[in-house]
Amino acid sequence: MTDESQPHHVTVDRYVERYAARARGMVASEIRALFAVASRPEIVSLAGGMPYVSALPLDAVGDIFDDLVGSRGAVAMQYGSAQGDPGLREQICEVMALEGVNGHADDVVVTVGSQQALDLIGRIFLDPGDVVLAEAPSYVGALGVFASYQADVVHVPMDDDGLQPDALRDAIARTAASGRTPKLLYTVPNFHNPAGVTLAASRRAEIVDIARSAGVLVLEDNPYGLLGFDQEPMRALRADDGDTVVYLGSFSKTFAPGLRVGWALAPRGVRDKLVLAAEAGILSHSVVCQLALSQYLANHPWRDQVKAFRELYRERRDAMLGTLSSVMPAACTWTHPTGGFYVWLTVPEGIDTKAMLPRAVGARVAYVPGSAFFADGADGARHMRLSYCYPEPDRIREGVRRLGAVLEEEVEVRDTFGTTGTPARGLDRPPPNL
Amino acid sequence: MTDESQPHHVTVDRYVERYAARARGMVASEIRALFAVASRPEIVSLAGGMPYVSALPLDAVGDIFDDLVGSRGAVAMQYGSAQGDPGLREQICEVMALEGVNGHADDVVVTVGSQQALDLIGRIFLDPGDVVLAEAPSYVGALGVFASYQADVVHVPMDDDGLQPDALRDAIARTAASGRTPKLLYTVPNFHNPAGVTLAASRRAEIVDIARSAGVLVLEDNPYGLLGFDQEPMRALRADDGDTVVYLGSFSKTFAPGLRVGWALAPRGVRDKLVLAAEAGILSHSVVCQLALSQYLANHPWRDQVKAFRELYRERRDAMLGTLSSVMPAACTWTHPTGGFYVWLTVPEGIDTKAMLPRAVGARVAYVPGSAFFADGADGARHMRLSYCYPEPDRIREGVRRLGAVLEEEVEVRDTFGTTGTPARGLDRPPPNL
Numbered sequence: 001m002t003d004e005s006q007p008h009h010v011t012v013d014r015y016v017e018r019y020a021a022r023a024r025g026m027v028a029s030e031i032r033a034l035f036a037v038a039s040r041p042e043i044v045s046l047a048g049g050m051p052y053v054s055a056l057p058l059d060a061v062g063d064i065f066d067d068l069v070g071s072r073g074a075v076a077m078q079y080g081s082a083q084g085d086p087g088l089r090e091q092i093c094e095v096m097a098l099e100g101v102n103g104h105a106d107d108v109v110v111t112v113g114s115q116q117a118l119d120l121i122g123r124i125f126l127d128p129g130d131v132v133l134a135e136a137p138s139y140v141g142a143l144g145v146f147a148s149y150q151a152d153v154v155h156v157p158m159d160d161d162g163l164q165p166d167a168l169r170d171a172i173a174r175t176a177a178s179g180r181t182p183k184l185l186y187t188v189p190n191f192h193n194p195a196g197v198t199l200a201a202s203r204r205a206e207i208v209d210i211a212r213s214a215g216v217l218v219l220e221d222n223p224y225g226l227l228g229f230d231q232e233p234m235r236a237l238r239a240d241d242g243d244t245v246v247y248l249g250s251f252s253k254t255f256a257p258g259l260r261v262g263w264a265l266a267p268r269g270v271r272d273k274l275v276l277a278a279e280a281g282i283l284s285h286s287v288v289c290q291l292a293l294s295q296y297l298a299n300h301p302w303r304d305q306v307k308a309f310r311e312l313y314r315e316r317r318d319a320m321l322g323t324l325s326s327v328m329p330a331a332c333t334w335t336h337p338t339g340g341f342y343v344w345l346t347v348p349e350g351i352d353t354k355a356m357l358p359r360a361v362g363a364r365v366a367y368v369p370g371s372a373f374f375a376d377g378a379d380g381a382r383h384m385r386l387s388y389c390y391p392e393p394d395r396i397r398e399g400v401r402r403l404g405a406v407l408e409e410e411v412e413v414r415d416t417f418g419t420t421g422t423p424a425r426g427l428d429r430p431p432p433n434l
Numbered sequence: 435m436t437d438e439s440q441p442h443h444v445t446v447d448r449y450v451e452r453y454a455a456r457a458r459g460m461v462a463s464e465i466r467a468l469f470a471v472a473s474r475p476e477i478v479s480l481a482g483g484m485p486y487v488s489a490l491p492l493d494a495v496g497d498i499f500d501d502l503v504g505s506r507g508a509v510a511m512q513y514g515s516a517q518g519d520p521g522l523r524e525q526i527c528e529v530m531a532l533e534g535v536n537g538h539a540d541d542v543v544v545t546v547g548s549q550q551a552l553d554l555i556g557r558i559f560l561d562p563g564d565v566v567l568a569e570a571p572s573y574v575g576a577l578g579v580f581a582s583y584q585a586d587v588v589h590v591p592m593d594d595d596g597l598q599p600d601a602l603r604d605a606i607a608r609t610a611a612s613g614r615t616p617k618l619l620y621t622v623p624n625f626h627n628p629a630g631v632t633l634a635a636s637r638r639a640e641i642v643d644i645a646r647s648a649g650v651l652v653l654e655d656n657p658y659g660l661l662g663f664d665q666e667p668m669r670a671l672r673a674d675d676g677d678t679v680v681y682l683g684s685f686s687k688t689f690a691p692g693l694r695v696g697w698a699l700a701p702r703g704v705r706d707k708l709v710l711a712a713e714a715g716i717l718s719h720s721v722v723c724q725l726a727l728s729q730y731l732a733n734h735p736w737r738d739q740v741k742a743f744r745e746l747y748r749e750r751r752d753a754m755l756g757t758l759s760s761v762m763p764a765a766c767t768w769t770h771p772t773g774g775f776y777v778w779l780t781v782p783e784g785i786d787t788k789a790m791l792p793r794a795v796g797a798r799v800a801y802v803p804g805s806a807f808f809a810d811g812a813d814g815a816r817h818m819r820l821s822y823c824y825p826e827p828d829r830i831r832e833g834v835r836r837l838g839a840v841l842e843e844e845v846e847v848r849d850t851f852g853t854t855g856t857p858a859r860g861l862d863r864p865p866p867n868l
Contacts, residue, residue, distance in 0.1 A: 013703025014677060015559075015651060018617060020583075023558040026710040050513055058507030065499030065722075073492030077692035079484055112546060112716040119715045123582070124457040125449075144714045148557070149454075183452060217449060243448060258511035260720045269447025276460040280578045281553045281715070282546040286694045288499075289720055 021128070022150050034357055038366035044399030046320075046386040047366040049193070049341055053256045055312055056305065061256075064295045069288065080287040082279035084110025084263070088294040092249065092263050095297075099225055100239035101247060103265045109274045110285050114223060114250040114262035115141055117274075120281070121184070121219060121246060121264070122149040124273040131175050131182040135163055137344070137373030137380060139193045139221065142186050146375070153375035154182065160335070162199030163187055165206045172214045182216050189237060191224040191340025194373050194385035198338060201234060208237050212244045217270075223250040223262075226306050228339035229314040243267050251293060253341075254306050259289040313341065319393035320386060320400060327404030329411050334386075341389035344370075346382055347407060350414040353384040356406065365402040455562070456584050468791055472800035478833030480754075480820040481800040483627070483775055487690045489746055490739065495690075498729045503722065514721040516713035518544025518697070522728040526683065526697050529731075533659055534673035535681060537699045543708045544719050548657060548684040548696035549575055551708075554715070555618070555653060555680060555698070556583040558707040565609050565616040569597055571778070571807030571814060573627045573655065576620050580809070587809035588616065594769070596633030597621055599640045606648045616650050623671060625658040625774025628807050628819035632772060635668060642671050646678045651704075657684040657696075660740050662773035663748040677701050685727060687775075688740050693723040747775065753827035754820060754834060761838030763845050768820075775823035778804075780816055781841060784848040787818040790840065799836040 038045045068076050083089070089105035096103050111117040118141065126132070128150035134142065136155030146153050154175060157167045168185070175182050187207070189199035199207070211218045220237045228234070238247035250262035266274055278284075296302060320343055324334055331348040345367075347353060354369040370383025386403075388396055472479045502510050517523070523539035530537050545551040552575065560566070562584035568576065570589030580587050588609060591601045602619070609616050621641070623633035633641065645652045654671045662668070672681035684696035700708055712718075730736060754777055758768055765782040779801075781787060788803040804817025820837075822830055 013701070013706075015701070015704055018559060018649075018651070019707065020557070020559055020561045020564075022561075023707050023711070026558065026707050026714075028706065028710065053511045054508045056507065056511060058511070059504050061507065061511070062500040062503035065503060066496040069496035069499060070493050073490065073495065074488045077487045077490060077492070077495070077690035079686075079691045112719075115717045116715060123454070124460065125452065125454055127454045127456075130454075141714075141717060148711070148714045215452075217452070252513075256511035257513045257718075258720060258722045260716065260718070267447070267449070270449055272447075272462065273453065273457050273460050276462065277457070277582070280460075280575075280582045281550060282694065283549045283575060284691075284694070285546075286692060286720055286723055288692045289723065 022148055025147055034361050035366065037361055043361065043364045043366055044391055044395050044402065045366045046388070046391070046396070046399050046403070047368045048390055049387055050390045051253050051257060051309070052312060052390055053258070055308060056256060057300070060300060061292070061296065064292050064299075065288070068291055068295055072291065076288040076291050078287060080284040080290065082284050083275045084108065084285055085287065085290040085294060088290050089263075091294060091297045096236070096247065096249065096265065099222070099233045099236040101236050101265065102239070103242070103247070107265055107268060107271050109264045109266065109271060109278060110290060111262045111264060111278065112260045112282065112285060113252055113257065114221060114248040114264075116278070116281070117248045117262055117264040118142055118145045118219070118221070120274050120277045122146060122151070123277050124270070125183050125217070126151045131180050132184045132186055133168065133171055133182045133216065134186040134375070135188065135192065135195070137194050137370060137383065138186065138375075139188055140368075140372050142221065143373070143375050146186075151183075155374060155379070158192070158195055158197060160197055161203060162189060162192065162197050163203070163207060165203055165210060168207065168210050172210070172216065182214070184219055185211050185216050186219045186221065187237075188221045190222055190234060191227060191337055192342070193224070193340065194342050194368070195344045196335035196337035196340065196342045198234070204235065204237055205240060208241050208244055212241065218245040219248060220245050221248045223253050224340035226254050227310055227313060229310060229317065230338050238265065246270060254309065255293065255296065255302065259293050261285070261289060261293050310339075313389060316388040316391075316393055316396055317343075319396040320388040323397045323400035327401050329404070329407050332407065341387050343386045343388065345384050345386055347384070348411055348414070349382065350418070351407070351410045352381045354381065356410055359409075360403060360406045363402050363406045365399045365406070367403065456582055459581055468795050469800065471795055477795065477798045477800055478825055478829050478836065479800045480822070480825070480830070480833050480837070481802045482824055483821055484824045485687050485691060485743070486746060486824055487692070489742060490690060491734070494734060495726070495730065498726050498733075499722070502725055502729055506725065510722040510725050512721060514718040514724065516718050517709045518542065518719055519721065519724040519728060522724050523697075525728060525731045530670070530681065530683065530699065533656070533667045533670040535670050535699065536673070537676070537681070541699055541702060541705050543698045543700065543705060543712060544724060545696045545698060545712065546694045546716065546719060547686055547691065548655060548682040548698075550712070550715070551682045551696055551698040552576055552579045552653070552655070554708050554711045556580060556585070557711050558704070559617050559651070560585045565614050566618045566620055567602065567605055567616045567650065568620040568809070569622065569626065569629070571628050571804060571817065572620065572809075573622055574802075574806050576655065577807070577809050580620075585617075589808060589813070592626070592629055592631060594631055595637060596623060596626065596631050597637070597641060599637055599644060602641060602644050606644070606650070616648070618653055619645050619650050620653045620655065621671075622655045624656055624668060625661060625771055626776070627658070627774065628776050628802070629778045630769035630771035630774065630776045632668070638669065638671055639674060642675050642678055646675065652679040653682060654679050655682045657687050658774035660688050661744055661747060663744060663751065664772050672699065680704060688743065689727065689730065689736065693720075693727050695719070695723060695727050744773075747823060750822040750825075750827055750830055751777075753830045754822040757831045757834035761835050763838070763841050766841065775821050777820045777822065779818050779820055781818070782845055782848070783816065784852070785841070785844045786815045788815065790844055793843075794837060794840045797836050797840045799833045799840070801837065
């Protein structure tokens with residue numbers, strides 16, 4: 001029998017007064033519910049960052065696991081080292097060599113996706129109130145890490161050639177004027193998430209020089225570097241300075257996220273701390289996942305698979321850019337990515353992408369509002385991230401058409417009433433990968 | 435050509451001034467090098483906590499992976515939810531039901547081993563200077579987490595029936611007298627690591643009552659609960675209080691560590707924070723590992739496998755206890771575990787187990803010195819942890835005989851010189867699982 005005098009579905013958290021200071025900001029955003037809706041099949045989601053793993057040779061991957069566990073199961077099913085499998089670390093160095101990085105396997109730490117590498121860097125470097133420089137906009141998962149260590153993010157503007165050196169100098173000078181030194185510069189140089197731009201080759205040495213001179217450690221987060229559509233991989237920032245740059249890599253986009261294998265290549269002292277922090281966090285990564293990946297890299301034409309992904313994503317990018325040109329209202333602009341997964345769309349003045357999201361979902365298309373990619377959530381109202389990685393090209397076209405129609409209506413409402421409504425409140429960080 | 439004027443192999447960490455406060459204690463212990471030596475085949479390691487995964491049906495496990503990736507690869511190789519696979523969470527509830535826990539899958543968070551669950555609890559609850567109550571001795575991996583969040587551990591004595599209720603009351607009162615309230619009580623109630631004792635059924639309700647009254651959240655860490663040799667699984671602390679107790683479980687000992695699947699069952703508000711913290715830390719656990727485990731639980735007689743492990747570990751425990759009785763010098767005492775992996779040995783006064791370790795390794799046997807299991811490393815000099823989980827019974831007997839001989843010599847040296855030497859310096863936390 002239910003006591004009708006009691007309120008229903010009220011969750012009282014008796015520990016609410018006891019959480020650590022760093023946990024107080026850990027509150028799910030209001031738009032999470034919308035993203036749950038966005039996973040329904042009738043909705044075209046241009047919101048997620050899921051790679052198209054159906055393009056993998058899944059039967060062959062299954063066989064790798066079978067052989068591995070059958071023949072080396074006593075190792076594969078056991079605990080591993082906190083630093084990661086030595087053979088895989090050698091192979092990771094070969095992958096990085098494609099971007100000019102001459103790293104040593106001893107300096108690689110295998111992580112649970114590059115997300116864990118980001119988290120471990122935060123853990124060993126960031127005290128509350130420390131300053132992290134990050135592009136404007138910046139990867140939502142990195143902003144979540146910096147927030148969880150109570151760091152202050154200072155955004156640095158980008159243009160079509162990526163991070164602006166002068167703006168970086170300014171940001172460092174402004175931080176110094178406030179009596180602080182930035183600890184980290186977080187950057188996604190290639191096919192930026194969410195901005196879709198790439199740091200020009202001509203700026204790379206300058207960016208590293210600025211950071212080095214200021215004593216700022218550069219976090220080069222490079223999950224998409226091998227996924228360029230028009231050219232060979234660019235030379236990594238890490239290639240020319242192994243002391244100033246920590247390189248973060250991942251197999252999530254070049255192979256598959258399901259194994260959760262990423263890595264950090266770090267200066268020796270930093271590496272030592274990363275290993276100890278990784279051990280405190282998880283003891284060790286899955287050995288079976290590491291060894292299956294190692295077998296795949298050793299025995300399958302993985303470079304051809306990356307090439308196949310590039311072709312596939314190029315076609316989807318073309319589908320998105322072509323339809324954007326056809327259907328977007330005047331005064332909309334967008335970036336033209338030459339690789340990776342994302343287009344950054346700027347909508348006309350007076351339209352708020354966060355306020356608009358429920359109407360877009362009603363029209364069966366989803367995106368991530370720009371505010372998600374700024375540390376304080378106050379910026380980005382006129383922007384949104386569109387992903388072309390997961391839906392088939394026809395679905396992308398349909399989704400962009402639906403989005404165009406929603407934007408047309410918003411422009412009409414704005415022209416009639418001068419505003420389009422109030423944005424939902426709350427931190428608007430969606431799950432980084434839907 | 436080498437410049438002979440330069441010093442060799444000198445690593446200068448230019449970031450040494452820039453680490454976070456929490457990272458300053460992250461320094462590898464001197465005895466790590468010894469444990470690296472201890473993995474040589476001529477040495478009997480009674481130090482590690484590796485389960486004997488060779489006893490698993492490895493071919494069948496390989497087939498599970500093969501079927502899974504071949505037929506559901508597009509899901510298995512993709513990102514998953516930060517909370518973990520819903521089906522696996524249901525199965526986890528069935529496993530916990532064996533210990534009287536009536537949990538809901540919505541309140542389970544799948545983690546990278548229970549180590550990540552420990553870390554996430556630390557992350558959401560512990561500010562620097564917070565007090566954590568933990569048994570004396572306590573699990574080395576938990577102490578590492580508490581240290582990394584700069585918490586102060588207050589150890590609470592145990593006896594052969596586990597944690598002592600009166601000692602727990604005293605510890606809470608002493609903490610209150612110092613103006614603080616403990617945030618957490620960390621306990622391994624069953625087949626304690628490293629002490630090898632089990633919390634008596636008659637004490638369980640009392641322990642939870644004490645914690646509840648004091649507003650202390652109980653962390654019930656229970657990786658070994660199904661590995662009892664003489665009886666059915668005991669009723670979990672969590673079974674009778676879902677608000678006060680967070681239950682941590684793991685498949686590392688009942689199945690295999692290589693998949694890195696553990697979990698937390700937590701009150702709703704705590705669960706919400708755990709999910710957000712897990713997402714910031716790693717985005718999501720490996721889906722392929724979670725689904726392979728789920729298939730194993732669904733389609734294989736996993737309870738029979740646990741029973742096979744129990745028989746195997748019982749035989750090894752008997753080998754260890756029998757040989758200890760035969761060879762240990764007078765005045766040595768040890769616990770008599772009724773399950774799990776560990777015996778806690780107390781050596782005669784005047785002998786320091788950390789100082790003795792290099793001599794034991796020289797005699798081709800390794801153990802973990804007791805000081806590793808105390809937060810400040812100052813206690814535990816007269817203790818060591820012996821594991822019987824991994825070596826075959828004959829190797830265990832040989833290892834214990836070697837250890838007995840080393841201890842006889844130590845006693846002789848002590849009787850002649852009054853001391854046995856100076857212990858190695860530095861934090862002596864070995865890798866939690868060698």
